Amino acid sequence: MVGMNLQEGQDTMQAAGFYALDDQDSTGQxxxxxxxxNWVITKQDPAAGRKVATDTPVTLYAKKYGE
Structure with missing residues (x-):
C-alpha cells in the first residue's frame, strides 16, 4: 500500500478481505x-509481501502530501 493515498490503500485492503485496519500519522504528531x-501511505505493518490471514490487524502509516 506504500505510495497510495490512504483512501485507496484502505479500499484495496478491504477489497482483499482485510477489515481490521488502523491508520496512524507517520510524522508522530x-x-x-x-x-x-490527501494523505500518502509511507509504511505498513505487517510489512508488504508478508502473507497473513485476513483477520490480521493492519496499520497504515501516512503523512499529508508534501510533508
Whole structure:
C-alpha cells in the first residue's frame, strides 16, 4: 500500500478481505486523517509481501502530501 493515498490503500485492503485496519500519522504528531485522499501511505505493518490471514490487524502509516 506504500505510495497510495490512504483512501485507496484502505479500499484495496478491504477489497482483499482485510477489515481490521488502523491508520496512524507517520510524522508522530498524532493527527487524525479526516480527509483520507490527501494523505500518502509511507509504511505498513505487517510489512508488504508478508502473507497473513485476513483477520490480521493492519496499520497504515501516512503523512499529508508534501510533508
Amino acid at each position: 498524532g493527527r487524525l486523517q479526516i480527509y483520507d485522499r
